[in-house]
Amino acid sequence: MRVLVTGHQGYLGTVMVPILQRAGHDVTGLDSGFFADCVLGPVPVDPPGIRVDLRDVTVDQLAGFDAVVHLAALSNDPLGALAPRITYDINHHASVRLARLAKAAGVRRFLYASTCSVYGSAGHDLVDESAPLRPLTPYAESKVRVEADVAAMGDESFCPVFLRNATAFGFSPRLRADIVLNNLVGHAFLTGNVRVLSDGTPWRPLVHARDIAAAFLLALDAPAAMVHCAAYNVGAESNNLTVADIARSVVDVVPGAKLLITGETGADPRSYRVDFSKLRDELGFEAKWSIPDGAAELYKEYSGAGLTAEDFAKKFTRLPHLEMLRASNILDESMRRVTRAA
Numbered sequence: 001m002r003v004l005v006t007g008h009q010g011y012l013g014t015v016m017v018p019i020l021q022r023a024g025h026d027v028t029g030l031d032s033g034f035f036a037d038c039v040l041g042p043v044p045v046d047p048p049g050i051r052v053d054l055r056d057v058t059v060d061q062l063a064g065f066d067a068v069v070h071l072a073a074l075s076n077d078p079l080g081a082l083a084p085r086i087t088y089d090i091n092h093h094a095s096v097r098l099a100r101l102a103k104a105a106g107v108r109r110f111l112y113a114s115t116c117s118v119y120g121s122a123g124h125d126l127v128d129e130s131a132p133l134r135p136l137t138p139y140a141e142s143k144v145r146v147e148a149d150v151a152a153m154g155d156e157s158f159c160p161v162f163l164r165n166a167t168a169f170g171f172s173p174r175l176r177a178d179i180v181l182n183n184l185v186g187h188a189f190l191t192g193n194v195r196v197l198s199d200g201t202p203w204r205p206l207v208h209a210r211d212i213a214a215a216f217l218l219a220l221d222a223p224a225a226m227v228h229c230a231a232y233n234v235g236a237e238s239n240n241l242t243v244a245d246i247a248r249s250v251v252d253v254v255p256g257a258k259l260l261i262t263g264e265t266g267a268d269p270r271s272y273r274v275d276f277s278k279l280r281d282e283l284g285f286e287a288k289w290s291i292p293d294g295a296a297e298l299y300k301e302y303s304g305a306g307l308t309a310e311d312f313a314k315k316f317t318r319l320p321h322l323e324m325l326r327a328s329n330i331l332d333e334s335m336r337r338v339t340r341a342a
């Protein structure tokens with residue numbers, strides 16, 4: 001298939017593209033390149049790509065593709081809270097516009113990177129895809145709105161699929177330090193401490209970046225009648241863990257690391273345990289990566305590349321990096337590039 005991957009120069013895109021290519025897909029990327037240079041270790045080989053803001057994509061740029069895998073977004077809660085209007089402009093309006101233009105261009109399948117954050121604070125019971133959506137942030141709300149608006153476009157010529165990913169973990173050359181396991185391993189590596197800034201009881205579902213890519217591959221190849229307008233949680237029940245459990249896995253793999261649970265009331269009210277049986281039963285998905293394996297992988301990569309505290313806090317953390325791009329006049333107030341693309 002000819003596949004357009006938006007956000008191909010992000011954390012997940014950089015891992016997903018080679019997996020789609022190895023499966024035989026002909027991949028083109030589309031990205032504004034916010035994090036193109038935020039690389040740890042050897043520079044990855046990107047596919048041919050279009051450097052354009054999602055808000056400015058034209059129908060011509062979408063012609064000739066069989067499928068769009070839509071990853072591009074302002075991708076975390078703190079950023080969404082700081083700039084909710086821009087989050088809605090990019091994550092909601094531009095995503096719906098992308099789907100509309102893709103359909104007009106004759107693209108038949110549209111895979112959307114949604115999130116398990118759509119369930120909000122769901123307590124102890126496992127939530128499946130039919131659970132009420134209770135988004136707690138503009139980021140999660142934008143994902144809910146895209147699912148609804150793009151589902152309404154589905155017909156015999158256009159097959160949207162919504163992949164509600166658990167929080168990702170694991171190494172990507174375009175690392176993200178602001179997601180829980182990557183963050184805890186980084187702090188343990190850099191400071192010797194694993195600090196949990198809460199009582200550690202909130203539940204988090206996690207999934208490795210490569211397992212997410214495998215799920216997208218299955219959704220790309222599945223018969224349209226099976227996945228048409230369907231939502232799938234992406235992850236594994238065995239990786240539904242409390243933040244304290246996640247932290248203990250980190251202590252186990254980082255030599256000398258000490259666990260510190262501060263017991264404060266956490267700033268992040270999310271807590272949910274997720275049922276992943278639909279993706280397993282319908283598409284045969286099995287997550288391959290456990291938290292201890294992911295923590296060990298991250299520790300090895302951080303050590304091998306000589307990760308520094310400065311890069312960890314700035315280059316690999318989405319919000320400060322975007323603030324730096326704005327302060328340097330590379331992005332304007334609306335997060336559009338003001339300088340010519342390299």
Ligand SMILES: NC(=O)c1ccc[n+]([C@@H]2O[C@H](COP(=O)([O-])OP(=O)(O)OC[C@H]3O[C@@H](n4cnc5c(N)ncnc54)[C@H](O)[C@@H]3O)[C@@H](O)[C@H]2O)c1
Nearest residue numbers: 007009010011012032034053054072073075113165167168
């Ligand atoms: N990483 C996770 O834990 C996780 C979990 C659930 C869902 N998701 C979703 O998966 C997708 C990818 O996440 P990620 O972790 O790779 O995020 P990321 O921030 O690493 O990558 C996002 C990419 O989108 C691009 N982008 C952002 N705004 C753009 C715009 N206006 N125009 C063009 N490109 C733009 C960025 O340059 C970046 O390369 C996102 O939609 C995110 O919401 C991620």
